[in-house]
Amino acid sequence: MTQSESLPSQRRSRPTMREVAALAGVATKTVSRVVNGVPTVDPAIVVRVRDAADKLGYRPNLTASSLRRGDGRTATIGMLVEDAANPFSAALTRTVENVARERGVLVLIGSLDEDPARERELARALIDRRVDGLVIVPAGRDHSYLISEQRSGTCMVFVDREPNLLDADAVVADNRHGAITAVNHLLKAGHRRIAYLGDQASIPTAAQRFDGYRHALELAHIETDDAIIRHEGPSEQAAIAATEQILSLPDPPTALFTSQNLVTVGASRALRTLGLQNTVAHMGFDDFPLADMLSPGVSVIAQDIERMGRTAAETLFSRLDGDQSPTRTVTVPTRLIQRGSGEIAARGPRHD
Numbered sequence: 001m002t003q004s005e006s007l008p009s010q011r012r013s014r015p016t017m018r019e020v021a022a023l024a025g026v027a028t029k030t031v032s033r034v035v036n037g038v039p040t041v042d043p044a045i046v047v048r049v050r051d052a053a054d055k056l057g058y059r060p061n062l063t064a065s066s067l068r069r070g071d072g073r074t075a076t077i078g079m080l081v082e083d084a085a086n087p088f089s090a091a092l093t094r095t096v097e098n099v100a101r102e103r104g105v106l107v108l109i110g111s112l113d114e115d116p117a118r119e120r121e122l123a124r125a126l127i128d129r130r131v132d133g134l135v136i137v138p139a140g141r142d143h144s145y146l147i148s149e150q151r152s153g154t155c156m157v158f159v160d161r162e163p164n165l166l167d168a169d170a171v172v173a174d175n176r177h178g179a180i181t182a183v184n185h186l187l188k189a190g191h192r193r194i195a196y197l198g199d200q201a202s203i204p205t206a207a208q209r210f211d212g213y214r215h216a217l218e219l220a221h222i223e224t225d226d227a228i229i230r231h232e233g234p235s236e237q238a239a240i241a242a243t244e245q246i247l248s249l250p251d252p253p254t255a256l257f258t259s260q261n262l263v264t265v266g267a268s269r270a271l272r273t274l275g276l277q278n279t280v281a282h283m284g285f286d287d288f289p290l291a292d293m294l295s296p297g298v299s300v301i302a303q304d305i306e307r308m309g310r311t312a313a314e315t316l317f318s319r320l321d322g323d324q325s326p327t328r329t330v331t332v333p334t335r336l337i338q339r340g341s342g343e344i345a346a347r348g349p350r351h352d
Helices: 017-024 028-035 043-056 062-068 087-102 116-128 144-151 175-188 204-219 236-247 261-274 305-320
Strands: 076-081 106-111 133-136 155-159 169-173 194-198 229-231 255-258 281-285 299-303 329-332 334-337
Touching: 017 028, 017 043, 028 043, 076 087, 076 116, 087 106, 087 305, 106 116, 116 133, 116 144, 133 305, 144 155, 155 305, 169 175, 169 305, 175 194, 175 204, 175 255, 175 281, 175 299, 175 334, 194 204, 194 236, 194 261, 236 255, 236 261, 255 261, 261 281, 305 329
Parallel strands: 076 106, 076 133, 133 155, 155 169, 169 329, 194 229, 194 255, 255 281, 281 299
Antiparallel strands: 299 334
16 A cells, blocks of 8 residues: 555645636736626637636636625525425425526525424524525424515515415415315216315415315215324325225225325325225326326325426515515416226215
């Protein structure tokens, strides 16, 4: 082993603007003007500076540059979602990212895991890094901790759930009406014993969807039965266990309404394991990848995630551009996608 191999590797400091200037044979101010895209710099000098920067591996310090700008902008926004790996969160993030990219803005992303403390921690961490604004799918129920940041000029838009104790813009899906549509669809197929499997009841979206479920049954003069209602949370394994338990009851449901995409995936797996996928009807809330590839395909109430994300991003950038109109909540409609599982008819006589 050589001496150099036995020594710990030392991290080399990043090349500086002064080093680029020395290699290019120009003043440091000239390098700064090239980096900032000043159009009056001689094209030949621009080429020399860029060649020197490439040779040294120089990258500009955008944070430092933003502090020198008159508007203090950093060309970054923060985005906090439930779980970046969840298909809903992933699609929402990508849409916001696409809108931000059109404006040359970078999106910094964090996952909250339904933890209010983590929401506060990550929101403050992003604000400390001087993001220009925040897009938040909130985990907590008290957002007053953001009031001082809002007054200091940080713009923010909430998605999927409205803020509490904070006056801010929001973009949400029509959760209650979507759930009513799902249950009504099952009722039209002759089902009267419809199970509910959903997220934690404390989560606003879950509460709205459960309320829609109960309302549709009430209008059909059907009493809810706690024996076939589960609030398991967004866990595929928990949904599998709950589905198997419900379907093993002496009087099992003939249809399932699952009100969250991971719960839907778990219930779908359970139905196939039990060989009941062609017997028990199934409607999900939230679409998910490959739902149309199963047999039968999984019928869902789909949220218009692209519209929600684009509306949220455009609202945020509008605020950053100076829009001072009153805050508003935009409710985006859902739509029914029929693929087969939700159209399975109830066995036996219908009770219309």
